[in-house]
Amino acid sequence: MELSELNFGFAAIGAGLAAIGAGVGIGMIGGKALEAMARQPEHSGMIQTNMFITAALVEGVALFGVVVALLQG
């Protein structure tokens, strides 16, 4: 068996790691946003908007990893 045929499913592991990164990042964003909304309910709308924007940016980075994993595996 040649070295190039050894396929241990690293692409799937890579995609999983990217998903962990996205989960941790967006979880932290959501948590901080909820804390801020609890402290100042009158600004909920603005906080929610910024939460969505930041979550989309973090998800963009995680999807870089997913795209590379898709190309590989």
Added chain:
Amino acid sequence: MNRLFKVITIGVFIMTASTFYAAENNSHSTEDQDTKKDEAWDPVPVVMDHIKDAHDWHFFDYKDEHGHDHPVSISLPVILYTDGNLDVFMSSEFEHGHAEVSKGNRTYKLEHGKIIETNGLSVLDFSITKNVAAMFISVILLFILLRATAKAYRKNNGVPRGLQAFLEPLILFVKDDIIKQNIGKKYTKFLPFLMTVFFFILINNLLGLIPGSANVTGNIAVTFVLSFITFVITTISGNKNYWGHIFRPPGVPVVLLPIMIPIEFLGIFTKPFALMIRLFANISAGHIIILSLISLIFIAQDALGNGGAWGVAPVSVLFVLFISLIEILVAFLQAYIFTLLSAVFIGMAVVEEH
């Protein structure tokens, strides 16, 4: 209502649990082992076929009495430019990849969805493919909807009703909160482009969720063009402040300049690149998830037999419904993010001296 929910929950649970008892052993009988060995259903080609572009609009296959697959699809025109000759024909002449098409001294073959010329001549493919046809449909739909809104706005009969009441707040939201806020005084110059980008991405994202439609914004060529136009606009409208911020970042000690200037210079290219990848990956990943969850039913049919497939079906369809609702949110969000970031980049390019 509570009783209805209880009945439905118990019904779904029973159907799902019974998959383990209904498993047929048709894959273990020795006489079938030779013919059934390589018939385990592989979801990857099916999922990839739904994501990728194609020269015909394929809906489904049906099996006739002999067991042959008959595809049901709409053929689209193929427009090729080879070696100074323009060849136009319908993709039905390819007979779904089984036939070669000869026009003059050129012979074309469909290989893995790409058209190649058997003699090795280079082919420029201008065909109306599935994505191009879908873009035509969404552009016509968008034109009809927005023109109706504009006409209703011009008539100004008081409180807006119907389509105008739905689209006008969205248009005003894009104009005020995305474009005007991030670009500032000169926003009217960039308003048409950003408004078009928002509605184009939104309507293509939403139409892509309909079963049997084309995956337009999940095609990296489409997102590349959109982000390339943003890149061209920011580079052309960059004023002295913009280039000054890149090559002479204010407030940076001289020691750090050899690091900061290459980073800022690369940033000119990585920002539109991230725009492209973000939209492409979000939409494609959503479609792949939905298709994979439906494929679970057929994988269960292979592993557990027909009973297994019927049992997995309700769970799978519920998951698909849940993911589709999230995908509607993602459709809006990705259109908003793309337009917002494009507005921010353009705003940075035309920023005035503080």
